[in-house]
Amino acid sequence: MKVLVVGGGGREHAIVETLSRAPSVSEILCTPGNPGIAALALCLPGPQTPAALTVLARQESVDLVIVGSEAPLADGVINALTAAGFPAFGPTQAAARLEGDKTWSKAFMLRNGIPTADHRSFADVDEALAYVQSHPLPIVVKDAGLRAGKGVTIAHSQAEAEDAVRAIFSVPDAQAVVEEFMTGQEVTVLAFCDGVRAVMMPPSQDHKTIFAGDVGPMTGGMGVICPFPVSDADLQTVQQGILDVALRGMAQEGTPYIGVLYAGLMLTSEGPKVVEFNARFGDPEAQAVLPLLDSDLAQIALACVRGELLAEQVRFSPDASAVIVLAAPGYPGDPEKGIPLNLPPTGEGEHIFQAGTAMQGNQLVSSGGRVLAVQARAASLNAALGRAYRLADAVGFAGAQMRRDIGGRIGARPE
Known part of the structure; x- marks a missing residue:
């Protein structure tokens, strides 16, 4: 079958790589894609709106659409594709509220008895500030909207909590969720x-x-x-x-x-x-x-x-897998772009998934915050971590930020 993947980050690179191993897949398209994805799929740059993606699916006569990134889901791309008759894998716009609106999501959990942290939701900055000023520390302050995995502050001081609240409400129509700090x-x-x-x-x-x-x-x-x-x-x-x-x-x-x-x-x-x-x-x-x-x-x-x-x-290997992310200098603030990247060859069971990358002429360069995700598998977690760190160390990437303690919370140590 002919499959269209929507997105252009490391996650979509992993989806495309997995589809490339699927016996039922004969052709893979990706929009907008990235240089790493281009080695496995035809990358088609263009708008990521529901209307534009529906036109693309029709033009390319695709058999399946897999939406990787959250923004098109929140915009209703599944609704549009389904209405046009295309099998589209992902939640509808209403169902995607589970991620896109944390205030709604928390209320849904309470309605259905799903265990979660004690919390309060706020649409007013002064009410949120009053709450955090009276709440014991540490406390978790979250932007209720889409923030690509960020927008969360674990505040250990009153000032930190107040700054997080003010940052969220610095844009119009903001909402915040403030919740207890859970341990474990x-x-x-x-x-x-x-x-x-x-x-x-x-x-x-x-x-x-x-x-x-x-x-x-x-x-x-x-x-x-x-x-x-x-x-x-x-x-x-x-x-x-x-x-x-x-x-x-x-x-x-x-x-x-x-x-x-x-x-x-x-x-x-x-x-x-x-x-x-x-x-x-x-x-x-x-x-x-x-x-x-x-x-x-x-x-x-x-x-x-x-x-x-x-x-x-749904069948998974019993092996272990480890991923080490290489981020650009300045991330998670303003990342440095245009840094030349030189990728080493990968062995069996190893991948370098590209996220924030672009081509400048014939040179691969950084173009975002999290630039690469280096992955390796092995029979044990320690062995997988060892392979992943060796591969990450072999990447030519000036100034890369890389954590050296992945797996350390459970005592895992790279071999």
Whole structure:
């Protein structure tokens, strides 16, 4: 089949690479794509609006569309593609509110009894400031809108909390969610969903802050380990008490959820609780999880769209996978662009997924904050981390920011 992937980052590079291994896929298109994706798919730059993407799908006579990035989902691209008769993998605009509107998402969790942090939502800056001034520290302040995995501050001082609130409300029509600081291991569970059933992928753990030791500003993610060790009891809670309940709730509210549901979780002493839902593959979680997928991603996506997903369709390798993100100097603020990149050859079970890259003549250069995601797999997590760090160290990238403690929260050490 002919598949169109929407997006141009490291996540979409991982999706395209996975599709390139799928027996049912004969041709892959990607819009807008990036230089790394161009080695595997035909990249078609152009507007990412629902109307433009529908025209593109029609012009190219595609058999399936997989939407990787969150902004087109929030804009309603699935609605437009479905109305035009194209099988499109991802949630509708209404269902994508689980990510695009944290105020709505938190209210949905409360309505359906999904465990999450105690919180308050605010549409007024003064009310939010009054709340954080009276709340014990630490406290978590979140922008309620789409912020590409950022827009979250774990405030350890009153001033930090107040600054985070004022930053959120510096733009019109802003909303903020302020919630308790939960303790425990943070883990991501991605699940394929067909509106009724959710089939989990192996749990993973991202490392969000820019600096080792989990300090510094939040980023979109600096490194991932997969699988992350989660007990059978906690996995059962995630499946039955979170994912299944979320799908039932969405269906009952008239917005059945189809696509990948991202459950960001905290494994607390009271059991797993939802930190946040996202409406698509995580980035960089996808770069760690998808290389372990042993079954046909296109067929899984079609089964989800048709409401026919079966657990036996989803098969993952028992191997471990590790991802090390290389970010540009200045990130997560204003990243330096135009830095020459020289990529070493990769071996079996290794990938260098491109995210913030561009071509200047014949030279690959940096063009964004998180530039590359270096991934490797092995029989053990320590071995996978060792391979990933060796490959990352071999990348020619002046001034690259790279955390050296990925996996350290569970005592994993690169071999």
